Amino acid sequence: MSSHASPTHSRRQIQRRPSGPAFSPRRLQLVRGFFIVVFVALSLRLVALQVFDHSYYAQLSVGQVRQDLTTNALRAGIYDRHGQILAISEPTSLVIADDMQITQPALEAQALSAFVKVPVAKLTALLSKKGAGSGYVILNGQLDLSDGKSIANGNFPGIVVQSASSRSYPNGTLAQSLIGGTNASGVGSTGLEYQYQSSLAGQTGVTREFISSSGVALPSTSSSVIKPAQPGVGLELTIDAPLQFVTERALATQLRATGGVTGVALVMDVKTGQILADASLVNTLSKPGVLGPIPAWGQSVGVPGIEQTINNLAFTQAYEPGSVFKVVTFSAALSAGVITPTTRFTVPNSMLVGGRIFHDAETHPVETLTATQVLAQSSNLGTYKIGMLVGENGLLAQVQRLGFGQLTSVNFPGETAGLLVNAAQWYASDQAALPIGQVDAVPPIQVLDAFNTVANGGTFIEPSLVRGYVEPNGITKPVTPSATRQVMTPAVAATMNKMLQEVVLAGTGTNAIIPGYTVAGKTGTANIPYPGKDLLLSGAYYATFVGYAPANNPVLSMIVDIERPVTTIYGGSAAAPVFQQVMSYALRHYSIPSSGTIVKPLTGASASMSSDVT
Numbered sequence: 238m239s240s241h242a243s244p245t246h247s248r249r250q251i252q253r254r255p256s257g258p259a260f261s262p263r264r265l266q267l268v269r270g271f272f273i274v275v276f277v278a279l280s281l282r283l284v285a286l287q288v289f290d291h292s293y294y295a296q297l298s299v300g301q302v303r304q305d306l307t308t309n310a311l312r313a314g315i316y317d318r319h320g321q322i323l324a325i326s327e328p329t330s331l332v333i334a335d336d337m338q339i340t341q342p343a344l345e346a347q348a349l350s351a352f353v354k355v356p357v358a359k360l361t362a363l364l365s366k367k368g369a370g371s372g373y374v375i376l377n378g379q380l381d382l383s384d385g386k387s388i389a390n391g392n393f394p395g396i397v398v399q400s401a402s403s404r405s406y407p408n409g410t411l412a413q414s415l416i417g418g419t420n421a422s423g424v425g426s427t428g429l430e431y432q433y434q435s436s437l438a439g440q441t442g443v444t445r446e447f448i449s450s451s452g453v454a455l456p457s458t459s460s461s462v463i464k465p466a467q468p469g470v471g472l473e474l475t476i477d478a479p480l481q482f483v484t485e486r487a488l489a490t491q492l493r494a495t496g497g498v499t500g501v502a503l504v505m506d507v508k509t510g511q512i513l514a515d516a517s518l519v520n521t522l523s524k525p526g527v528l529g530p531i532p533a534w535g536q537s538v539g540v541p542g543i544e545q546t547i548n549n550l551a552f553t554q555a556y557e558p559g560s561v562f563k564v565v566t567f568s569a570a571l572s573a574g575v576i577t578p579t580t581r582f583t584v585p586n587s588m589l590v591g592g593r594i595f596h597d598a599e600t601h602p603v604e605t606l607t608a609t610q611v612l613a614q615s616s617n618l619g620t621y622k623i624g625m626l627v628g629e630n631g632l633l634a635q636v637q638r639l640g641f642g643q644l645t646s647v648n649f650p651g652e653t654a655g656l657l658v659n660a661a662q663w664y665a666s667d668q669a670a671l672p673i674g675q676v677d678a679v680p681p682i683q684v685l686d687a688f689n690t691v692a693n694g695g696t697f698i699e700p701s702l703v704r705g706y707v708e709p710n711g712i713t714k715p716v717t718p719s720a721t722r723q724v725m726t727p728a729v730a731a732t733m734n735k736m737l738q739e740v741v742l743a744g745t746g747t748n749a750i751i752p753g754y755t756v757a758g759k760t761g762t763a764n765i766p767y768p769g770k771d772l773l774l775s776g777a778y779y780a781t782f783v784g785y786a787p788a789n790n791p792v793l794s795m796i797v798d799i800e801r802p803v804t805t806i807y808g809g810s811a812a813a814p815v816f817q818q819v820m821s822y823a824l825r826h827y828s829i830p831s832s833g834t835i836v837k838p839l840t841g842a843s844a845s846m847s848s849d850v851t
Contacts, residue, residue: 244382264661274639294608307441307442308400309402309438312404312419312439313326313438313439313471313707314471314707315430316471317481318474318476318513318704323406323416323474324406324416325404325405329401329402330386330388330401331398332353332380332385332388333399334376334395334397335373339395344363345394345701346360346361349388349663354384355377366572370551377398379403388550390831391474393566401448401821412478413545414428414515414517415517417429417431418430418534432648435752437470439469439779441466442463443462462666467709468707473703475703475704476514476515477513480822481515483514483823484516485514485518485538488502489540489543491812492799493813494804495799495804496804497799497802497803498519498520499531500518500520500797500799503682503684504793504795504823509698509701510699510701511701511704512632515549515818517549519533521540533546534546552653553649555656556679556680556798557677557779558781559675559763559764560615561675561684563633563635563759564688564733566624566673567608567736571732571733575627578607580608582622583604584604584611584619585603586601586789588618588621590621593669593670597616597618598847599847612739612740613736615761621668621672633660633663636671639687639690640653641683641687642657643683645686645700646702658676673851674784675851684783691733692757692761694730695723695724695725696724697721698720736761738756738757746760746807748813749813749817750817751786754787758784758787758816759782760809761849762779763779764778765777776806777801780800780802780806780810789832792824792829793829797816799815
């Protein structure tokens with residue numbers, strides 16, 4: 238038996254490869270290198286952000302909540318000539334709420350109500366998210382500074398206190414048509430408030446604050462002043478507050494009594510041109526008719542229905558002045574030497590001039606009148622004959638010399654220069670119409686300027702309303718005196734003065750007589766043209782009186798104009814009594830000595846009030 242040895246088989250170990258790709262050492266090194274590069278890049282960027290760009294991004298992040306806000310300066314005051322306050326701004330606190338930050342509006346309203354001066358119920362609604370929900374709610378824009386400080390120092394989440402101011406007029410409506418007003422933003426909108434806006438408002442400043450997206454300052458932040466606001470420069474007016482009050486009250490009472498639509502009254506210092514009183518009123522109970530309503534401030538001046546006009550009509554409204562314009566004709570004739578006070582004229586009842594019939598106000602036979610009587614009785618045809626002696630060129634030149642048709646140096650907002658005829662527009666009928674005040678339309682201030690020239694010895698002086706500028710430190714810098722020019726010789730002015738005194742003593746102006754003082758002046762009762770038509774408004778007139786006192790040494794001049802009076806239409810009966818009342822007060826107010834003579838109407842010589850109608 239043979240035996241066979243079993244062969245020994247060496248088994249090969251079969252290794253299975255993984256199903257995925259094999260990672261070689263080189264590939265692993267690449268991966269590690271990539272992550273190292275990324276890490277280094279991120280580290281470098283982080284270092285750049287933290288070290289090199291830190292200030293830039295810090296500033297950028299702060300800039301998202303930091304704002305430089307404009308802060309308004311405290312508006313300067315307006316004062317009368319004696320320093321009495323007419324308009325003033327007071328610093329106040331503006332209290333704002335971010336109602337979206339307030340979680341318990343009812344509780345906070347109870348705690349805040351007494352400080353903010355708002356009832357709890359109303360305050361709760363303002364602070365509630367269910368209310369406005371705007372993130373910016375004004376709780377009180379005119380809060381007392383002490384209460385505002387208490388709120389700022391208190392623990393009221395979401396409540397911010399800012400600086401503000403409030404404009405007030407301590408004398409109510411006094412001189413409102415002159416002073417004007419400001420709008421909701423505190424910017425002058427009318428009158429002197431508008432005209433001197435840049436001066437009164439001062440220069441704005443810059444305050445830096447940290448503000449949320451809703452516009453409310455962030456908690457635990459404080460504001461810083463980058464540029465302080467510069468206070469405004471105030472105005473010291475030429476106006477005398479007590480005289481202004483008397484003027485307004487007398488005009489308002491007469492406007493109410495006569496049923497007139499508007500009334501204007503101005504008092505001027507003869508030598509300086511300073512306007513001491515400027516009243517412009519409207520009767521809201523009257524019917525304005527086709528001429529339209531007169532905008533008013535909406536508050537009575539103390540007489541029912543009488544309010545201040547928004548526009549100062551003494552400067553902004555032109556009217557045909559009627560017989561008061563005869564100052565042009567007579568002063569031109571005296572200057573040319575073609576008449577004297579005693580020159581006699583034959584005056585018919587009517588005349589045809591340039592296709593138009595002109596007549597005196599009252600029917601009369603042919604009569605002979607001196608130049609003084611023509612003026613005193615306000616004869617239209619007598620004035621026409623005097624104007625013929627002067628001629629077209631002489632009349633037009635005198636109109637210009639006396640300041641008609643030219644803006645005054647006051648340059649009041651909305652001021653009109655008036656509407657004048659000239660040589661190119663001259664019609665044959667104008668030779669009669671212009672001398673009696675029917676053609677040219679002028680504002681009351683220009684009529685007063687002309688008569689003030691006579692009172693001032695023939696020297697025209699520009700009117701003024703501002704006496705000085707009140708600096709923030711309280712020092713008042715006076716303005717430059719008004720410009721002057723010689724219009725007529727002192728001799729001519731003196732002669733004109735005497736003739737105007739006769740108007741008051743023996744003519745249509747006897748209601749202007751002031752016991753103990755001589756008065757010079759002129760009445761006017763002018764028809765009002767129908768707008769857009771070549772005819773007159775039925776029963777509509779402007780009643781005017783303009784004059785000065787004491788006539789022997791003039792100190793004060795004054796004009797009164799009442800539009801469309803009803804109960805009496807004449808300048809001598811509607812306007813002259815206001816002059817008499819106000820001028821009587823003013824003469825005593827300024828302690829002006831009496832003329833030293835008993836002044837009364839000349840017996841039997843007075844003309845009818847109705848004879849001055851043109």
